[in-house]
Amino acid sequence: MAQIPNEELLKRIGEKFGEQVTLVGEPYGLLTVETSREQIIDLLTFLKTDPALKFIFLTDITGIHYPEQEKQIGIIYHLHSLTTNTRIRIKVFLVDGDVQIPTATVLWEGANWMERETYDFFGVIFDGHPDLRRILNVDDMTAFPMRKEFPLEDPNRVDKKDYFFGR
Amino acid sequence: MQNHPVYTDNDPQNELSTLNLGPTHPATHGVFQNVLQLDGERIVSGVSTIGYIHRAFEKIAEHRPFYQITPLTDRLNYCSSPINNMGWHMTVEKLLGITTPKRVDYLRVIVMELARIADHIVCNGVLGVDTGAFTGFLYMMEFREAIYEIYEEVCGSRLTTNIGRIGGFERNFNSIAFAKLRKFLIDFPKTLKEFESLFNRNRIFVDRTKDVAAVTAEDALAYSWTGPLLRAAGVDYDVRAMNPYSSYEDFEFEVPVGTNGDVYSRFLVRNEEMWQSLRLIDQALTKLDKEPSDVFHADVPEFYLPPKEEVYNNMEALIYHFKIVMGEIPTPNTEVYHSVEGANGELGFYLVNDGGRSPYRLHFRRPSFINYQMYAPMSRGMLLSDAIINMSSLNVIAGELDA
Numbered sequence: 001m002a003q004i005p006n007e008e009l010l011k012r013i014g015e016k017f018g019e020q021v022t023l024v025g026e027p028y029g030l031l032t033v034e035t036s037r038e039q040i041i042d043l044l045t046f047l048k049t050d051p052a053l054k055f056i057f058l059t060d061i062t063g064i065h066y067p068e069q070e071k072q073i074g075i076i077y078h079l080h081s082l083t084t085n086t087r088i089r090i091k092v093f094l095v096d097g098d099v100q101i102p103t104a105t106v107l108w109e110g111a112n113w114m115e116r117e118t119y120d121f122f123g124v125i126f127d128g129h130p131d132l133r134r135i136l137n138v139d140d141m142t143a144f145p146m147r148k149e150f151p152l153e154d155p156n157r158v159d160k161k162d163y164f165f166g167r
Numbered sequence: 168m169q170n171h172p173v174y175t176d177n178d179p180q181n182e183l184s185t186l187n188l189g190p191t192h193p194a195t196h197g198v199f200q201n202v203l204q205l206d207g208e209r210i211v212s213g214v215s216t217i218g219y220i221h222r223a224f225e226k227i228a229e230h231r232p233f234y235q236i237t238p239l240t241d242r243l244n245y246c247s248s249p250i251n252n253m254g255w256h257m258t259v260e261k262l263l264g265i266t267t268p269k270r271v272d273y274l275r276v277i278v279m280e281l282a283r284i285a286d287h288i289v290c291n292g293v294l295g296v297d298t299g300a301f302t303g304f305l306y307m308m309e310f311r312e313a314i315y316e317i318y319e320e321v322c323g324s325r326l327t328t329n330i331g332r333i334g335g336f337e338r339n340f341n342s343i344a345f346a347k348l349r350k351f352l353i354d355f356p357k358t359l360k361e362f363e364s365l366f367n368r369n370r371i372f373v374d375r376t377k378d379v380a381a382v383t384a385e386d387a388l389a390y391s392w393t394g395p396l397l398r399a400a401g402v403d404y405d406v407r408a409m410n411p412y413s414s415y416e417d418f419e420f421e422v423p424v425g426t427n428g429d430v431y432s433r434f435l436v437r438n439e440e441m442w443q444s445l446r447l448i449d450q451a452l453t454k455l456d457k458e459p460s461d462v463f464h465a466d467v468p469e470f471y472l473p474p475k476e477e478v479y480n481n482m483e484a485l486i487y488h489f490k491i492v493m494g495e496i497p498t499p500n501t502e503v504y505h506s507v508e509g510a511n512g513e514l515g516f517y518l519v520n521d522g523g524r525s526p527y528r529l530h531f532r533r534p535s536f537i538n539y540q541m542y543a544p545m546s547r548g549m550l551l552s553d554a555i556i557n558m559s560s561l562n563v564i565a566g567e568l569d570a
Contacts, residue, residue: 028504056388058391064519110390110540113540136218137221145223
């Protein structure tokens, strides 16, 4: 089956969810939408089960941290419809301090470790996750190391500061 | 998944033993642990623990210019590093809008398919070893060595190759590389055939692998499996065929699909993939003859690192070199997802760029990480010896598992 055009995909989502799903952009042709944590499972369920869309394959779940934004923590889902060969990217942004989102393991078993990794790196709590523990880091670690407040290098080091390079 | 008896603490028959399979055990093929509860030789439950060689690649990548991320990708799946390298370079090329000349694409196909063969040689060879057949492994390892010699000719290193540049290769392929490649194409099929006949109708091997750890297509999809494991379960998803990159659309090849999803199917799928890879390399060599022989990179001086000799003798090259290494050249403020068919499945790079010197966020979708999470649930009810065979057929590479 042919790839679903982004306009049509967006129209289908718009018909079902209206204002609750907003378009972020189409970087390099990949439709990117944003939604809220209240809608995320409904949206994923719709995308997975709709007979015309069939986004049956969960490619990836990961997180991102924007310390300057009001909603600092982002969770990013990549889905793939293997029948139509269409991909979609879904983003949910949460306020730091209230980083809870329903788990996608109710739809895909494979979301389990991806969510554990996102928890481990960004501290996102996936509600209803069967086994939300750290996965790559040690259990007694208290920080969430992929957040931007944890610099990799010595913060006192100045030779790599941007202002030395005219930025 | 198989049904297994449920035990409680008060059960008089509850005499389970705990077995630590790993972290360092020859059968785990890497550093990761499974704590298994055994009822005799049957596995009742298991918990997988990973992260023993976690090296924080994603964090390091946030602090490095694009070129310095290539050595990180080498160390993901170190059995087929060129695929990782080129997947990363292609992601950056997609971000920057660089189109590579056809000859570069074909050379990349050759190197990536060689890497796939090298990876499958190890996986299938070791699967034989785990069933007690050492001969096949020895036969095949000779050709992994031959492949490493070709890498060595192309880039100077063998295991963690760091092959390539953004836009192409660091240097042109020399005649020795092509001679070694041609010799490989003549010699390897004979051994591969011999290897197949050693195993495909071997009573012990077939009995140990057939119907062992069978996974249905539904389960494989629910667990986001990709690569030979998913195809063995009957789903013909191959990134090369579905979303062609590096001009795979110019080539004729088949995507081998299994039926049972068991260890034997995975073995057959990987074997067949090696034949298809040979076919691809053969076609690429023919196509190369029609391309100008001196082209080996795209004409993008602002992103392609100039050769060292020019850096020392040419002012312009020196400036470009400095600007590239220091990450001074502006890059678009956007995000990109690019995936390639790694030896274990879909290897994806999700790159969020803010125009800075290094990626704002880089996430590796590592096939081993995603494939391996099914191991503990699927081992329930299995015999310990079958669980070992199952693990080698999953081809879990610790570097790719932990990143």
